[in-house]
Amino acid sequence: MNKKKGNEVTIRSSAAEYLTYVASIGDQPENMEIRYEDENIWLTQKMFASLYDVDVRTVNYHIKKIFEDSELQEDSVIRKFRITAADGKVYDTNHYNLQMIIAVGFKVNSEWAVQFRKWVNTIASSLRMRFVPASDVGMGCF
Template identity: 55%
Template sequence: MSKKENKEEKSLIRSSTAEYLTFIAATGEGGVDAIYADENIWLSQKMMGTLYNVETHTVNYHLKKIFSDSELEESSVVRNFRITATDGKNYNSKHYNLSAIIAVGYKVNSERAVQFRKWATQIVQEFTIKGFAMDDERLKNDGTILGKKYFEEQLQRIREIRLSERKFYQKITDIYSTAIDYDVTAQATKRFFATVQNKLHWAIHGQTATEVIVNRANHQTENMGLTTWKDAPNGKIQKFDVSVAKNYLSENEMQQLQRLVSAYLDIAEDMAIRQIPMTMEDWESRLNKFIEATDREILQN
């Protein structure tokens, strides 16, 4: 591996990383060399001591306590990096990721640690109130979480979603999953996934997916009232075909649905091109506003 590749892999980030953790106190230069790798921040015990303005042995004491109390699993937060020391020699140095850095910040007693805890409390409060919290510096700096590379990858993901063979409502949920704060276990996610199909159906013909099936399925009509099915037009209708709401839509309704989803994907693509980060709440709100902007009704309750 070349020196250049090695440098890129480790991506040394100075003040912005420390600022993200502590708002860096006014201590001269305030530089803390952190290694950014595998979408995580890594500090040695010495650098943590610098960050919180405490002795290295204090950091070591608290880390041992954190691991012995099973607050964190040591193997999951520790990684060795090959570092060039001031003597020009390379050494393997033990580093700790953001989870450990934060845990130590809540244990040590120093002015800078108190400053960190105040900052962290504010972030938690913002997260609770807004549903997300961002660091403006990280938004500005390329190479970090929301830099130019992030939005390029976001745009690529959205275009892949457009070209996929996924069902129309699954493409909308795929877009939702690109949110910067995406959490598959969140109640907001469960709500969105449970309602998006019905919202789209309602916008097109004023019925939920279940209502379409109940009102249009009829064993006395040709093909059970289906307008399409998996092996249509000549293949056999299977049991699962009759439980798919879109299989009962008219050609006009299907075209409307396809245009609606395509236009929503256009909006998502435009957001990525303009480098606008979107949260789960943003995507849910955007879908409602989009449906409303097309003079269609939004499903309530």
């Protein structure tokens, strides 16, 4: 698998914008069609692997572990969508929603997953500061 180059990732404010950005940077931009439906983002395991620059088997391992640990429930994060493969055949393929995308992003060990975790923490910190009353900031209440 080609390793994506570059040490800096621009902080993005929307998950869809971030995923599109990560999927398209590097020496040879990869096309990744991100499915957005019912106000959610959906990716296949192959898309996860491309996004985080890891092998599909790594993604599969972490998804299985997340289900075994009851961190997420299969029926709430998986949805089948029809896709047309390169051979022209149509297949029903599992897609995983944003909850799973984030959960796997916190499990895999790659440079892009690290950048993803930094992005999530930056967004979480900005939200925390936005919603914590000024009187509580100095009291360690968050």
